[in-house]
Amino acid sequence: MQVITATAGAVPGAAPPRHGLWAVILVGMALRLAWALVFPVEPVSDGFAYHTFARNLVEQGVYGWEPDQPGAYWPVGTSAIVALTYLVLGESFAGVVATNLLAGLVTLVLVHRLGTVYFGAQAGFWATVVVAFWPNLIMFTSILSSELYFMALSLVGLYFWQRAEVGSGRRGRWGNLVLCGLVFGAACYVRPIALLMPAALAIVPLVQGVRPFLRAVLHAALVTLMVLVVLSPWTYRNYLVFGEPALVSTNFGANLWMGNNPDSTGGYMPLPDWVAGMSETERARALGDIAKAHIREDPLRFAATVAVRVVRLHERETIGVAWNERAMTETLGQIGVVGAKLLATGYWYLVVAGGLLGIWQLGRARFWSAFFNPAFAIWSYVTLLHAIVVIQDRYHMPSSPFIAMLAGVAIAAWLRRRAAAAPAPA
Numbered sequence: 001m002q003v004i005t006a007t008a009g010a011v012p013g014a015a016p017p018r019h020g021l022w023a024v025i026l027v028g029m030a031l032r033l034a035w036a037l038v039f040p041v042e043p044v045s046d047g048f049a050y051h052t053f054a055r056n057l058v059e060q061g062v063y064g065w066e067p068d069q070p071g072a073y074w075p076v077g078t079s080a081i082v083a084l085t086y087l088v089l090g091e092s093f094a095g096v097v098a099t100n101l102l103a104g105l106v107t108l109v110l111v112h113r114l115g116t117v118y119f120g121a122q123a124g125f126w127a128t129v130v131v132a133f134w135p136n137l138i139m140f141t142s143i144l145s146s147e148l149y150f151m152a153l154s155l156v157g158l159y160f161w162q163r164a165e166v167g168s169g170r171r172g173r174w175g176n177l178v179l180c181g182l183v184f185g186a187a188c189y190v191r192p193i194a195l196l197m198p199a200a201l202a203i204v205p206l207v208q209g210v211r212p213f214l215r216a217v218l219h220a221a222l223v224t225l226m227v228l229v230v231l232s233p234w235t236y237r238n239y240l241v242f243g244e245p246a247l248v249s250t251n252f253g254a255n256l257w258m259g260n261n262p263d264s265t266g267g268y269m270p271l272p273d274w275v276a277g278m279s280e281t282e283r284a285r286a287l288g289d290i291a292k293a294h295i296r297e298d299p300l301r302f303a304a305t306v307a308v309r310v311v312r313l314h315e316r317e318t319i320g321v322a323w324n325e326r327a328m329t330e331t332l333g334q335i336g337v338v339g340a341k342l343l344a345t346g347y348w349y350l351v352v353a354g355g356l357l358g359i360w361q362l363g364r365a366r367f368w369s370a371f372f373n374p375a376f377a378i379w380s381y382v383t384l385l386h387a388i389v390v391i392q393d394r395y396h397m398p399s400s401p402f403i404a405m406l407a408g409v410a411i412a413a414w415l416r417r418r419a420a421a422a423p424a425p426a
Contacts, residue, residue, distance in 0.1 A: 021125060025108045028132025032104050032141040039142045039327040041093035046074070047144035047323065053079035058086045070241050073280055075249045076234060077189030078146040093144070100141045103152035107401060108132060110155035115405040117162060118373055119362075120412065127408030130351060131401065135344040139320030142327070146190050147397045153187035154194060155401055158374065161201060164219060177219055181226020188227055189234065192248045193385055193398065198223040200381035207368045242281045250280035252389075253288030259309075259390035260291040260302070266309050266391050309387035317348035319394040351400075354407030355379070361413045362406075375402040 043051040053063055053074065060067035063076055085095020111131050116124030131137060140148050157180050164176035171179065180198075187194035202220035205212040231247055238246035258269045275283045295302045318341045321328065328337050363370030370376070382399040 021112060021128065024125075024129050024132050025105070025112075028108055028128075028138075029101065029105060031133070031138050032101055035138050036097045036101070036141045038331065039139075039324050041096050041142050041144055042324075042326055043144045044323055044326075046146070049074055050079045050082055050144055050146075054082035054086055055091065057083040058091075071280055072234075072238050072241065072246055072249050073251050073254075075146070075189055075192060077186070077191075078144075078149060080189070081149060082144065096144050097141060100143075100148050103148040104137065104141060106152040107137075107148070107155060110152075110159055111401045111404055114155065114158060114162065114374075114401075115408050118375060119358075119405060119409045122412035122415070123358075123405065123408040125408070126411040126415075127401075127405045130354070130404040130407050130411075133347075134351070134400070134404070135340070135347050136317050136320040136397075137400065139324055139340075139344070143320065143323045145323070145394075147394060150187055150191040150194070150398055151401055153183055153190060154197065154378075154398060157183040157187055157194070157197070158201070158378075161198070161219075161223070162374075165216070177222055178226060181223040182230060184223060185227040185230025188231055188248055191398065192252075193382065195224070195227060195247075196385075197378065197381065198227075200377045201374055204372050204374055204377050207372045242279055244281050246281055246284075250284045253284030253286070253291070255390045256291040257287035259388070260294045260305075262294065266305070266312060268390065268392060306384075306387045309391050310383055313383055313386055313391045313393075313396050314348075314352055316345045316393050317396075318344055319392070319397075320344055351403055351407050354410045355403040356406075358406030358409035358413075361409050375405040378402045379406070 041047075049065075052065060053076075056062050056064060056067055057079060062068075062070050063079065064071040081099055082096060085099060086092075089095045108128055108131055112124045112128040114124070115127035118124075119127075137148070160176045160180035160183060163171075164173050164180060167173040184194050184197060187197075198220035202213070202216040205216045228247075235245050235247050238244075238250075242250070254271060257271075258264060259266055261269075263269070271283070271287070275286060278286065321337060321340045321344055325337055328340060332340070359370045359376060362373065379399040379402045382396065386395040
């Protein structure tokens with residue numbers, strides 16, 4: 001099967017010098033390290049939960065708020081990674097910074113690799129530049145969270161998916177599919193939304209013909225089966241804890257309720273008092289039933305709500321500042337915090353605009369190539385999933401590398417047009 005290795009409409013041109021790429025990556029990593037040295041890790045919100053769970057894993061061997069109350073409301077992956085750093089380094093956040101830096105490096109390298117495969121060398125290079133200087137991604141280096149881990153794992157999984165599609169490497173098609181399933185399974189432990197990423201990717205070859213599409217569907221089914229195998233030990237653990245299986249976490253029903261009930265604003269809501277005393281699985285089922293009934297009651301209203309949330313999911317990018325705010329206030333003052341929010345959101349708007357222009361650029365040569373490419377597929381999948389369930393500005397972060405790839409297409413096309421318009425030397 002032939003995947004889009006240089007998407008129709010991608011920008012042609014010679015690859016930038018190799019030393020230029022590594023200079024960009026080194027500068028991007030230096031910015032992340034400098035940020036972590038200035039602003040220490042101070043777990044807040046979900047980060048505090050992950051820290052508590054990691055401590056209990058290390059000290060008690062139990063995943064939950066209390067040693068006698070095992071749970072699965074949050075996916076275990078992030079806490080397990082942090083617990084491993086605590087085992088090695090003690091209860092120090094140096095390990096959190098180190099793993100965040102590693103995730104940042106993997107993201108930079110694979111954004112370049114995949115951006116080049118999908119859209120050409122120049123687009124891949126400029127996508128890497130976009131990610132290297134992205135304020136929010138730099139700020140997350142000092143945040144205990146799932147976002148950077150998930151982005152890196154998603155890109156590694158996509159790397160093996162792409163190699164399986166072209167049957168490249170010593171492992172061949174099936175070996176790469178196995179590795180893809182293992183990595184997407186690991187990503188599911190961090191954020192369960194990885195489960196359906198293979199299905200989103202399987203849609204990409206639809207315009208290439210029936211056989212490529214059916215082969216991609218087979219690949220997606222095999223990868224998803226492998227993911228379920230990887231998750232099965234934790235699913236069984238949840239069965240022992242709750243008396244019924246829970247694939248990874250027990251928060252889907254609650255999240256669906258937050259986004260779909262008469263009082264919902266589309267974002268986070270505290271859970272209602274009447275669920276107190278329920279088990280996590282009972283609570284998930286009860287809240288999920290209310291949400292589904294709310295959706296069925298007026299499907300047109302639901303569709304309109306989803307459309308609005310697609311836009312609102314992209315309305316700002318301030319979470320990196322918010323979760324660093326105490327340390328930033330001490331160093332920069334309140335004015336500095338406001339300035340950082342403006343900088344982060346302004347950069348975000350530029351990247352999104354670049355991503356949309358990249359889609360337009362791809363469609364200029366051939367309409368279908370604008371929408372049937374892996375970057376657009378993952379961006380669309382992440383957006384639609386959260387628009388259906390619940391939105392916060394951090395929920396668009398898993399699509400960041402893919403928006404950057406599309407922005408790279410736009411930047412490379414603009415530079416090519418500028419070079420073509422320049423007068424020839426005398």
